[in-house]
Amino acid sequence: MNMTTPIEQREFKIVGKSVKRDDVLEKVTGEAQYTGDIKLPGMLHGKIKRAAIAHARIKSIDVSKALAYPGVKAVLTHETVPRVLHYGSPHPRSASCTKDQYILDHKVRFWGEGVAAVAAISEEIADEALDLIEVEYEALPGVFEPEDAVQLGAPLIHEVGPGGNLVLDPVRVNRGDIDKGFAEADFVLEGTFAGGRPHPAYMEPNVCVADWDGSNKLTFWTSTQTSFMVRGILAEVLGLPLTKVRVLVDHMGGGFGAKQDLFQHEFLCALLAKETRRPVKMEFTRHETFVAGRSRHPCKIWLKQGFKNDGTLVARDMKLVYDSGAYGSHGPGVTIVGTTAATSLYRCENVRLEGRCVYTNTPINGAFRGYGVVQSYYALDIQMDEAAERLGMDPAELKLKNVVRAGDIAPSGHPIIGHGLEICLKHGIDVLDWTTLRGRDRTPDPKRPHIRKGWGIGCEMHGSSAYPGIKEQGNATVKVNEDGTVTLLTGAAGLGTGAHTALAQIVAEELGVRFEDVGVIHGDTDVVPWDIGAFASHTTYLVGTAAKMAAEKVRAAVLARAAMKLQVSAEEIDLSEGKVFLIAEPDRSMTVSEAMGPSRGIPAANIVANGTYEPTKSYSFAAHFTEVDIDTETGIVEVKRVVPVHDVGRVIHPIAAQGQIEGGIQQGIGHTLTEDYVIDKKTGRSLNAGLVDYKMPLSMDMPDIETIILEAAPDPGGPWGAKGVGEDPIIAIGPSIANAIHDAIGVRFHHYPITPEDILKALREKGA
């Protein structure tokens, strides 16, 4: 929807093929270097002293014993670090961030917040020194639930912001006439919904290494999705020009959105290295990834919708309250995106939405795959199922009737391109023979009558790019080297999705060279063009378009150079598979290598071009069809089979796209059934910050997934119509499971995770 030009059609040679990923070769051999693998001469180890209280003022900190401990080289507290108020979420060009944090403050706002940092010659010594730091607290009353935090007289967690523990002013969206809509309704459904606190649990704990050189320049390795944002905020808070901060990230062990904050430990690592004039590594324990990492915002939703008896949706009134935890982080963005998303998915002309985001004395919630929309669409999609039940309609039929279509106004304010969701739904209904499936016995196994089976559908749409919240910019530099090979320089992070491979495919396709001849340079802010970061399902869409633009320019220049050498005009020749040839006489040709290399009177050369792309937004769509088995004796829900049908526009790398969908389903099953990072409501203390007590679906729990990707609605905003795919699956799977549970046992759940205890309790109540 960014350009009005039609999408170019061509016979693809590289795009659409699952070429081998270079990064994976290094990963299967163990050679891939992650930040935690870095070991520098003289390197110290940093550790953070964490508060064992959720809300307090620090009366005093005595670090003398820690400093005297053999092997300790430096200790930092709020009295010795720069006091600069800064953003937690470092997105530039965005007004949606609240500056609400210091590197270290004299106040503690959540259990586990860092209050001091130590650098020592070993991790063990640094750890032991933490116990020697004596902190005296003046306890403050804490608030652990948004509804308590917004009460009059509730303890205030921050001095900044709009007040009343709000992270930002309420987000309000009004379309049409809500009163008129409800007046026209034949019936109204109203319900409250609640989402837990799932944690991304990427496999690589947060880690960084800081090293200063003699010119006072900081080199900083960190596992981040947003290296240029890290550079920007580090420079700002430490008072350095951007040329004095170099951020490096090669491989990273996952992020799922949550590695796009500027974390407290990152500042402290840099400052400890500065103080000691030695490199310092700081690596989270798994426990710290929970306590000091970022989780999804718990959310409470009130949803009231009016329907006509023919199934037409005529009014939607919705209030959402997101729990930000102790700091703003991505709270503003999540609230805006999650709230405005509810204008769409299912058509409704009369909409009134209000989203709030509230501080509590709990660990920080941040960006996580599905960014606020997981919560709002869970409610929308479940209530749509309820409406179908009320109408005596098949939910597939009701959803099909109401899903957004081409020309409808998307949450971004732009008309939607194509009928992606409708096509996904219809395809799934056909492939599964949904109507027959619905008529099947719910207890098909007479030997196991306690096992009940159910099927559910979940629908979603999600934007590629963070527009309009953030006006994004994607950059790429493409160099054709003197031997005809090609180098792509990109700032996009490689968090494991295969994005660099997709970008190289796009360059090779557009330029007309072999995929193997394109190398990708990334992960060094001193070298590659500026990048906004890998998030919002946008790397292929945003940076892919920028790379295509750069490739288009170098292609023209290569053709011009070859034309000069062949002594023909550039219009007479074409370039394909690394060869320049005369269109009229294909046998007269030269390789790109010959075109770029030296020949009599013409020295070898490089051709360099940049692409810069500032998109609006495109939407991808999905419908998930999910089968569950419920053991009515134990309450255990087993997801047996998922058929996810996705429209992602043009597919660049099919296996990588499928991998995103299957991984998103895994995380979404966890969110819906087993995963919840639990914070004690009386103390704010973490109760399950570890991988045994925080229960994720593993190999034994995974259903059969039959991924279907349709190129149903290519969008001219992305390269050859490509759109995002990273976040979509995690949004659709949740409601499909909740709806399947209802189909199996006739009980409607409005929250996640839906635990075996919930199932048994509901079955008991239903029986009674």
Add this chain to the structure above:
Amino acid sequence: MKRMVEFTVNGEAREMAVNGCCSLLDALRDEVGLTGTKKGCDVGDCGACTVLVDGEPVNACLMLAVEAEGRAVETVEGLQPGVDRLHPLQDAFMRHGASQCGFCTPGILMMAKKLLDDNPHPSDEDIRFGLSGNICRCTGYTKIFDAIKSAAREMEATRP
């Protein structure tokens, strides 16, 4: 107090001085300098540090380096049969998209090697059960299952 310990890593004899509390994982990463084996939790929950000790899979974070005395340790770095050749599992992981962020991959490869060494024709259930101690958070496991089945077929076809 450091102690000398000696064991083989991927067939090479290694001798090093370690603290009594040093895990095999830290010894491999910090003393031997093989960082392919990853630290995902350091408490035996995630399986990212799976290595083979005398042919048996072990969470290297739960074993002390001194316990490896005299034993044979195999890590992901020893999986390749030759400089330019990949183990069928490594190749299958590439072809099938079984590795995304790759942080769990070395541990899963070692566990899968053990699985196929013991059971050349694993059923789907065997594979699922075999990997039940290895957390992968990216792939949903689907492509990992595909890769292991594919490698098993290839190893069968090339077995003398």
